[in-house]
Amino acid sequence: MLDVPFDHGLAGNEALLKLIGRIVSSGRISNAYLFKGPKSSPREAAARRFASVLLCDDPSRDGAPCGTCKSCRLLVTGNHPDLYVVEKEGASIRIKQSHEILREALLKPYQSSRRVFLILDAEDMTIEASNALLKILEEPPAYVTFLLTTSNPRAIPDTILSRCQVIPVKAMSPPALRQVLVGRGVDPEEAGEVAELSGGNLERAMRLLEVEGKASRGAALLEEIVSSSPVEAAQRYARLEPSRRVDFLDDLEIELVKKLRSPEGPSEPYFQALKMVLKAKERLSRNVSAFLAFAVLFLDLSRALNRVAKDRT
Numbered sequence: 001m002l003d004v005p006f007d008h009g010l011a012g013n014e015a016l017l018k019l020i021g022r023i024v025s026s027g028r029i030s031n032a033y034l035f036k037g038p039k040s041s042p043r044e045a046a047a048r049r050f051a052s053v054l055l056c057d058d059p060s061r062d063g064a065p066c067g068t069c070k071s072c073r074l075l076v077t078g079n080h081p082d083l084y085v086v087e088k089e090g091a092s093i094r095i096k097q098s099h100e101i102l103r104e105a106l107l108k109p110y111q112s113s114r115r116v117f118l119i120l121d122a123e124d125m126t127i128e129a130s131n132a133l134l135k136i137l138e139e140p141p142a143y144v145t146f147l148l149t150t151s152n153p154r155a156i157p158d159t160i161l162s163r164c165q166v167i168p169v170k171a172m173s174p175p176a177l178r179q180v181l182v183g184r185g186v187d188p189e190e191a192g193e194v195a196e197l198s199g200g201n202l203e204r205a206m207r208l209l210e211v212e213g214k215a216s217r218g219a220a221l222l223e224e225i226v227s228s229s230p231v232e233a234a235q236r237y238a239r240l241e242p243s244r245r246v247d248f249l250d251d252l253e254i255e256l257v258k259k260l261r262s263p264e265g266p267s268e269p270y271f272q273a274l275k276m277v278l279k280a281k282e283r284l285s286r287n288v289s290a291f292l293a294f295a296v297l298f299l300d301l302s303r304a305l306n307r308v309a310k311d312r313t
């Protein structure tokens with residue numbers, strides 16, 4: 001069996017896989033589905049999984065692609081002629097793209113028994129683009145299936161929503177995210193840590209991984225803390241091994257010292273922030289609850305550092 005890359009992130013989401021299996025084995029495939037879930041959910045992976053089952057010559061009864069037929073092989077290399085993927089161009093999906101969909105949807109399937117149109121982030125369609133798409137959604141050729149993904153269904157016109165069957169996609173669990181990251185070549189131990197720290201959020205995890213080396217890692221951590229909810233972040237960091245907690249505070253400390261030495265000159269908020277980190281270290285060494293120590297630190301830090309951001313503007 002081939003390693004089907006679009007399965008990553010769905011591990012542990014048995015209910016979703018079962019639902020896909022039920023739909024496909026019922027043989028009653030609708031013309032449009034909306035994969036709806038929070039930003040941290042594997043919506044695209046779920047929709048691609050569904051597409052792979054719809055296009056596979058011999059899917060299993062529980063809704064898995066066979067992994068060996070010509071369709072499956074074409075999907076893995078991203079070359080399936082009956083899968084048409086639509087992504088934002090810049091900030092939105094434009095009317096020009098809807099017109100291309102209308103043209104493409106008239107073409108008969110080439111390799112499989114149907115043609116699948118995958119529209120990513122459908123909430124970002126312009127009004128003109130969704131009106132144009134509506135024309136084909138109202139009367140699609142029988143062989144066409146539309147798969148839309150969204151994290152914000154309220155931004156999609158009702159006229160489109162009412163034509164879609166909704167498939168809810170839950171956020172990834174940290175272990176599922178770890179598997180995704182390992183699949184992308186991240187060292188398993190680092191993947192596990194980043195998956196926990198990001199709370200299963202792929203985008204956050206990628207931000208944390210983007211940087212290498214201690215100092216820049218500290219910068220990413222700092223940004224991550226200031227941009228997330230302090231309490232939520234504290235819950236995540238409190239789950240780290242005790243030695244990891246100290247490593248993390250060390251990284252933050254290095255970053256703050258670096259900021260204080262920067263050519264822009266020392267800044268009072270960074271100095272305060274550094275004191276807060278040292279205070280948190282001391283609290284942790286006295287066996288204060290890790291959650292409390294982190295919650296206080298993150299609340300204070302985001303206050304202090306958001307002030308830096310304001311002073312700059």
Ligand SMILES: [Zn+2]
Nearest residue numbers: 056066069072
């Ligand atoms: Zn197959």
